[in-house]
Amino acid sequence: MSDKIGKIIAKMDECGVKFVRLQFVDIHGKPKNMAIPLVRPDQIEDIIKDGLLFDGSSIEGFVDINESDLVLKPDPDTFSTLPWRPEEKGVCRFICDVYWPEGKPFEGDPRYVLKKALDKYSHLGYEYNVGPEPEFFILDQDEDGNIIPHDCGAYFDVEPVDQGTDFRRKLVMDLEALNFDVEVSHHEVAPGQHEIDFKFDKALKTADAVITFKQAIKAIVDKMGYMVTFMPKPFFGENGSGMHCHQSLFKDGENVFYDPDTETQLSEEAMYFIGGLLKHAPALSAVCAPTVNSYKRLVPGYEAPVYIAYGLKNRSTLVRIPASRGKGTRVELRMPDPSCNPYLAFAAMLEAGMNGIQNRIDPGEPTEIDVFEKSIPELREMGIETLPSSLWEAYHALEEDDVIKGALGDHVYEKFMEIKHKEWDDYRVRVFKYELERYLDI
Structure with missing residues (x-):
């Protein structure tokens, strides 16, 4: 023993x-x-x-x-x-x-998919770390049984407007009992929306932690008489829930993305990794934003990424470089949402970034303007394209991307695509209340 x-x-x-x-x-x-x-x-x-x-x-x-x-x-x-x-x-x-x-x-075990990707690059000496930021809504019901946010709070609000203080305190204490290293908790932008961030770690441990995090939060809040959802966009006209993923590579105990001798203190490897994320962003979105509902979050006007660009500190771009340097140098991908399978998402992100390093994919110059204020023709003149606007577009992008398909493996890719085709077909044939309100008097 x-x-x-x-x-x-x-x-x-x-x-x-x-x-x-x-x-x-x-x-x-x-x-x-x-x-x-x-x-x-x-x-x-x-x-x-x-x-x-x-x-x-x-x-x-x-x-x-x-x-x-x-x-x-x-x-x-x-x-x-x-x-x-x-x-x-x-x-x-x-x-x-x-x-x-x-x-x-x-081969169809999502945990194995990530372990296989990590093993592939650990033989080259790389350690891949991820720090996710999963957002979620705490929900209640009104007198008619409709699902509503449990409070009317906004970003960083305090009680009594923020009614989630006790929830988050209980959640943080129980997460710490599960050995989570919680860094911060706060009310998010939308009514009833919250965020609890935990410290980055090796990708496999972090993926395990995301699953445990979601399971624990749902169970704890249920015992308190409310409901939790990690649905990307539960309410029209409000911000959706993302799961921004901070990523870094280490080798021999040193952060590969850090280079104190460049103007930005970012290494060539960091820039090429960003290049890989940008190149494969359309296919990545199928894995990292994998539901019909995900694309109702990825629209202009709600702080969610729409345009394929990167920036230093710029929160309007798909990829952001936070200001921290040294051991904390990292790349933040802002498209993933908490409906994704973290094992598959992390494996796909790693393969995309490493493809950038191996092929020296130049991401170009950083975008330091607010891209939300530019029109699509203006952005295209700048060479900035958009993410898929629907699950249909995303899974067709995945069909054309051998790198991300390879990250999933044949078994998972085939099963995933079969499920996503059915999901889209089920969605597109349904008639929704909006359509009745808009078209019934035709």
């Missing part, structure tokens, strides 16, 4: 663990799990070693019924109790990797 597993067993014994949740995600990033009753804590050693069979044909984007057997193997590094279930202190959780019964990693 390894020291790590020994410490886990000791902690489980201390907490009186009676149930172990084995958690993984489907192709959308939605958590799934099985709960195993434990007679004694040392049972977990066999589960970690041998895994547990499950029916993969029932998980969207996994396998067909004729090849349904898959195996869940817990990652010991993801062991955690569940602080939002205080009345069930006997429950713990592992995030799992998915395997074929013969022992090969399952």
